[in-house]
Amino acid sequence: MSRIIHDVTLTLSPEVPAWPGQQAPKLFRLRSMSDGGANNISQLDTFVHFGTHVDAPLHFVDGARPIDQMPLETLIGPCVVVSFPDVDAISREDLEAAGIPKATERLIIQTRNCQLFDDHSQGFDKNFVALTPDAANWIVERGISLVGIDYFSIERYEEPGAATHVALLGAEVAVVEGLDLRGIEPGNYELICMPLKLKDCDGAPARVALIEN
Amino acid sequence: MSRIIHDVTLTLSPEVPAWPGQQAPKLFRLRSMSDGGANNISQLDTFVHFGTHVDAPLHFVDGARPIDQMPLETLIGPCVVVSFPDVDAISREDLEAAGIPKATERLIIQTRNCQLFDDHSQGFDKNFVALTPDAANWIVERGISLVGIDYFSIERYEEPGAATHVALLGAEVAVVEGLDLRGIEPGNYELICMPLKLKDCDGAPARVALIEN
Numbered sequence: 001m002s003r004i005i006h007d008v009t010l011t012l013s014p015e016v017p018a019w020p021g022q023q024a025p026k027l028f029r030l031r032s033m034s035d036g037g038a039n040n041i042s043q044l045d046t047f048v049h050f051g052t053h054v055d056a057p058l059h060f061v062d063g064a065r066p067i068d069q070m071p072l073e074t075l076i077g078p079c080v081v082v083s084f085p086d087v088d089a090i091s092r093e094d095l096e097a098a099g100i101p102k103a104t105e106r107l108i109i110q111t112r113n114c115q116l117f118d119d120h121s122q123g124f125d126k127n128f129v130a131l132t133p134d135a136a137n138w139i140v141e142r143g144i145s146l147v148g149i150d151y152f153s154i155e156r157y158e159e160p161g162a163a164t165h166v167a168l169l170g171a172e173v174a175v176v177e178g179l180d181l182r183g184i185e186p187g188n189y190e191l192i193c194m195p196l197k198l199k200d201c202d203g204a205p206a207r208v209a210l211i212e213n
Numbered sequence: 214m215s216r217i218i219h220d221v222t223l224t225l226s227p228e229v230p231a232w233p234g235q236q237a238p239k240l241f242r243l244r245s246m247s248d249g250g251a252n253n254i255s256q257l258d259t260f261v262h263f264g265t266h267v268d269a270p271l272h273f274v275d276g277a278r279p280i281d282q283m284p285l286e287t288l289i290g291p292c293v294v295v296s297f298p299d300v301d302a303i304s305r306e307d308l309e310a311a312g313i314p315k316a317t318e319r320l321i322i323q324t325r326n327c328q329l330f331d332d333h334s335q336g337f338d339k340n341f342v343a344l345t346p347d348a349a350n351w352i353v354e355r356g357i358s359l360v361g362i363d364y365f366s367i368e369r370y371e372e373p374g375a376a377t378h379v380a381l382l383g384a385e386v387a388v389v390e391g392l393d394l395r396g397i398e399p400g401n402y403e404l405i406c407m408p409l410k411l412k413d414c415d416g417a418p419a420r421v422a423l424i425e426n
Contacts, residue, residue: 005286009410046256060253162252192407194405194407202252206409207407207419
């Protein structure tokens with residue numbers, strides 16, 4: 001098998017911008033060999049929507065499916081990567097015009113957001129590109145089961161009523177956020193999206209890869 | 214493609230036994246819709262070797278490779294699951310006699326440990342089955358690049374000098390611990406092992422699946 005694995009996960013560290021108002025995550029040593037410890041052991045303290053992560057329906061729909069009950073059959077499988085390098089928000093019309101095949105089950109959206117990951121010192125950028133609520137409705141109408149994007153939310157900052165999240169998560173569409181799509185060419189891949197299996201939880205940090213066959 | 218995906222990840226919750234002496238992990242709501250919040254957001258605080266996880270060489274070898282630099286090419290690919298239901302410790306001789314194919318790159322070891330996951334209320338069991346140091350040497354000599362097991366350590370509790378870990382991690386063998394192998398039949402699978410990409414870290418919790426083709 002000659003295949004290429006693209007890791008599309010942001011490297012997690014306290015330098016990665018946290019969502020405004022959330023406490024910055026911590027990653028630190030509990031024990032170090034350099035201090036005489038028998039081994040090195042670290043601790044991670046984070047809100048679960050940090051970095052590359054998956055939203056469960058429970059994130060915006062009370063009583064809905066938690067992350068540990070999202071089927072891996074949805075999170076693993078063929079996907080299509082489309083690129084919108086020049087838009088400020090992705091509309092229904094943008095998606096309609098992008099030539100996304102009818103049979104698409106998983107859609108990964110690349111935007112100019114990617115470039116923000118070149119330098120975390122600039123902090124969280126509220127002007128990231130995301131889906132309008134009507135674009136979310138298009139995703140749902142198309143029967144797409146998973147949608148991913150290359151900044152920390154699928155929805156524009158402070159969208160009224162969180163209408164994009166509510167449309168997607170209300171329809172049980174898996175939402176993958178914070179993908180590092182720098183250098184990824186649009187096209188067909190096998191997606192492997194593996195969130196931590198956190199019991200009854202609204203989301204989880206994830207390791208995500210695109211396999212080029 | 215008709216394939217079956219087996220999730221071999223323990224569901225993470227504070228009920229899962231932590232390593233003796235480690236602070237028990239926490240998973241709790243930062244914000245809840247039932248309390249009037251706009252959405253549900255949770256927080257995870259854990260040492261990184263909790264539940265189903267991967268050890269990086271850095272865990273026992275100072276200056277060695279951290280988890281974010283372990284290649285996905287090692288963590289994803291064909292694997293062999295072997296079962297040792299009746300042994301108290303897995304020796305070189307046990308591995309030698311198990312008929313493990315010479316070309317095996319990734320080895321997943323099922324033991325009676327599995328049954329411990331039926332009831333977390335019993336707490337951490339120090340009598341779990343693991344590899345002797347000489348079994349670890351066999352793994353290294355065979356050129357196996359990844360080894361996994363169904364309790365929280367590849368090594369017996371308080372093995373002198375952590376010789377099993379040191380042998381494996383010193384040879385850059387990826388070590389996967391805390392796999393939930395209940396109900397898994399021995400045989401050939403495609404392994405998908407996806408630890409969080411934690412910067413410069415000694416290990417990470419992971420989501421792991423076995424694909425049956």
